[in-house]
Amino acid sequence: AIQMTQSPSSLSASVGDTVTITCRASQGIRNDLGWYQQKPGKAPKLLIFAASTLQSGVPLRFSGSGSGTDFTLTISSLQPEDFATYYCLQDYNYPLTFGGGTKVEIK
Amino acid sequence: QVQLVESGGGVVQPGVSRTLSCVASGFRLSESGMHWVRQAPGKGLEWLTLIHYDGSSKYYADSVKGRFTISRDNSKNTLYLQMDSLRPEDTALYYCAKGGRFYDRIDFWGQGTLVTVSS
Numbered sequence: 001a002i003q004m005t006q007s008p009s010s011l012s013a014s015v016g017d018t019v020t021i022t023c024r025a026s027q028g029i030r031n032d033l034g035w036y037q038q039k040p041g042k043a044p045k046l047l048i049f050a051a052s053t054l055q056s057g058v059p060l061r062f063s064g065s066g067s068g069t070d071f072t073l074t075i076s077s078l079q080p081e082d083f084a085t086y087y088c089l090q091d092y093n094y095p096l097t098f099g100g101g102t103k104v105e106i107k
Numbered sequence: 108q109v110q111l112v113e114s115g116g117g118v119v120q121p122g123v124s125r126t127l128s129c130v131a132s133g134f135r136l137s138e139s140g141m142h143w144v145r146q147a148p149g150k151g152l153e154w155l156t157l158i159h160y161d162g163s164s165k166y167y168a169d170s171v172k173g174r175f176t177i178s179r180d181n182s183k184n185t186l187y188l189q190m191d192s193l194r195p196e197d198t199a200l201y202y203c204a205k206g207g208r209f210y211d212r213i214d215f216w217g218q219g220t221l222v223t224v225s226s
Contacts, residue, residue, distance in 0.1 A: 043202060044216050087152050089154070089213065
């Protein structure tokens with residue numbers, strides 16, 4: 001199974017900051033990667049698919065990049081509603097695998 | 108609007124079986140691959156299984172292969188997860204999630220149903 005290593009596991013940031021979360025795949029996965037946001041007590045929500053395509057309705061301050069093994073989720077001008085846990089998911093092959101998650105907390 | 112409503116969770120003893128259901132609405136289930144994903148209390152997400160839109164292919168995580176079975180009844184707009192030989196480590200919130208006909212990514216999630224395996 002492809003291992004997805006996500007870092008950092010947590011970070012503290014202030015409203016207005018730019019934050020970057022990375023996922024590294026144990027082998028190349030083309031651009032078959034998605035990013036999800038999960039708030040406490042809620043189901044995850046798709047933010048970005050195919051590494052860099054913004055899901056409909058997701059604010060433009062979210063962006064994704066990368067291909068192969070290294071991927072990045074960037075949140076520009078962090079908003080109060082962005083404090084949550086973020087996960088990457090590779091859908092390149094089976095079994096699909098998630099990264100361990102990054103909790104974005106308020107500084 | 109797209110809705111996925113899971114049911115069937117509860118407290119079960121180790122070793123027993125349980126079947127979860129997920130009723131879909133707001134989209135054509137027959138044109139969507141469907142997943143189950145779980146989340147143990149305070150832990151991250153774990154992908155479990157996928158069934159393609161027509162039921163022709165099914166895939167499983169190693170952790171549940173041979174114990175869990177995914178199935179679907181498109182005529183009832185319902186996805187199922189049969190879980191056999193349940194273990195305490197299967198305790199989790201189980202999410203039903205929607206994929207696509209021609210892609211495997213998850214683009215929508217239900218709210219989950221909690222399964223607790225305990226004696």
